[in-house]
Amino acid sequence: MAAKRYVLTLAYGSLSEAEVEAYFTNLNLNYRVVGRVGRCLILEADEISPQIWSGLAGVYKVAEVFAEAGEAEGLNLNLLAESASDKMKWAVSTYSDTRDSAEEFAEALQQSLKETLKAWGVRKTKMLRGDLQKVGSSWEYEVFSDRLQEERVVEEGFEVLAVRHKNWLIGRTIAVVDHLGYRRRDLERPIQDPKITMPPKLARILVNLTGCKRGETLLDPFCGLGTILGEAAMCGVNVIGVDTDANRVEGARKNLRWLLEEYRIKDVKVEVYVGYAERLHKILRGRVVDGVATEPILLPPLKQPPTDQEAERMLEKASETYYRSLPSISKRLKPEGKAAIVVPCIKTKRGRIVSFDIAEEAAKVGLRLYHLHSVENFPILIEDPTQRVMRGVYLFKNG
Ligand SMILES: C[S@@+](CC[C@H](N)C(=O)[O-])C[C@H]1O[C@@H](n2cnc3c(N)ncnc32)[C@H](O)[C@@H]1O
Structure with a gap:
């Protein structure tokens, strides 16, 4: 043809x-x-x-x-x-x-x-x-x-x-x-909190990056109100969410119940637990998942542009959460499975965009940067000229 x-x-x-x-x-x-x-x-x-x-x-x-x-x-x-x-x-x-x-x-x-x-x-x-x-x-x-x-x-x-x-x-x-569908899943779900959640469109992109297929299982170890889990469920992917905050876990469960009903999704398994991303074995026992997509930290918007040093201090604190959870994530991800991980990026007073490099720590636990022809460097920056805090995306392959 x-x-x-x-x-x-x-x-x-x-x-x-x-x-x-x-x-x-x-x-x-x-x-x-x-x-x-x-x-x-x-x-x-x-x-x-x-x-x-x-x-x-x-x-x-x-x-x-x-x-x-x-x-x-x-x-x-x-x-x-x-x-x-x-x-x-x-x-x-x-x-x-x-x-x-x-x-x-x-x-x-x-x-x-x-x-x-x-x-x-x-x-x-x-x-x-x-x-x-x-x-x-x-x-x-x-x-x-x-x-x-x-x-x-x-x-x-x-x-x-x-x-x-x-x-x-x-x-x-x-x-x-499908703008209307993404908007509906964002604004009509029962529990909302724009301070911590990501737009469903971005969540779907992360799911697509993991390559998880219908019937496979995706894990979000920092699941918040379950936006990523919801978009994976829309693709027929089974989901497991973990969060330390019991209210958010309850919120994610409600949101997912709503979504499954609204879209009449019957063949997807949903599990959401209170727990630590650093100790996934406690929840998953011996189980492994096919893909991981997650945003561990979403920094609040900044009123003033920070100096380079201020931005680096904020990021250093945030990076600890990432480094602590990477070993546990890698153990629960199947070999060759992919992990899409969002990191914060900050635009400083001098106009520099700073972030932290999780690739080195990830490599120590077997998570290697996944090569894509279309990507020159990780994290892939989601540029937003109106914001000082932006997002960057890493994609890893396990093993
Ligand atoms: C940025 S939010 C994720 C929001 C989610 N992407 C959504 O759209 O609903 C990060 C979440 O990680 C949770 N969290 C923080 N530290 C954690 C840890 N060590 N293990 C698991 N969850 C944690 C927080 O309670 C928060 O709900």
Whole structure:
């Protein structure tokens, strides 16, 4: 089968790229990165279904490329004809290196589509307008993916997505991330505490990094209110959570009961215990798990940027929790099993981003950095220009 080209808009930069690599490796799917434009990643792969794409949490949109052109006029849009119907909603998004080209190509595409729809006799359609914004060094005229989902554009109409990579690559959006589902699991679960929990989307990325499959078991030894456990359960993975705080353990149990009921998940085993991550053998006895995903410490937001020394002091204290639990985690993880571990990273007054290196301590207990082509250095930083405390992600393989 001829390779297809896909354009992905990444939510978390290199972490999203790492997720794509881990996810495809786990599914034995081959792909090749053929380009990057701003936060768009362009891939070549055999045909991949929208269902498979929707398992990725760190990708906002996926478009399948159907044309390559220098301009919007004269494009063959027949492929969209069968999705065109009266009163449908449609959209155009463009991604480029300059403001003018993003804006002009979006306008030209919109014009072309209006004429085409008219020629097809389709009436009263609604075009969703996008926003023009600069992202890093590139420009986007974008209809946001949450809007596409809310308006059911992919299912009941279409979005044409174009990215300027030498020529314009023009595609049709075939999948958008399930914003509504992730938001619901974040904001409708019975027990919430944004001071300690992570966004469910990030939790799903961690689960995908571990490569845990349906029927396998994932452990979060610092489980808090069970966000990571919930996302693993959504994938059909059995879960074990541990936390020293009995109230949080109770909270995690309630949240997981709610999730299993809401999503009618029947075939997943859930266990959450009060205990210490340093003494997992007390809880798990001889058992081993297939994957570990965890965030042991989430530092509170800082009002003032700290000096390098202040940041290093905070991190040194936090690092102890990590070092103490690594031996126990490694013993409970099966050989070749993967552990995705989140560490705090701090932006200091001087603009430096400091963190601590758990790789050396991890190596002493057999946890080795897992090589991914898309990752230059661990931790993979989740950059957030609005925050002084950010997250970094390590991925290890046991043995
Ligand atoms: C940052 S929170 C994790 C939150 C979780 N990712 C979520 O989204 O709900 C870290 C958790 O680790 C727990 N904790 C701290 N030290 C621990 C230890 N030594 N063993 C197990 N849990 C511990 C805390 O009670 C806290 O709930």
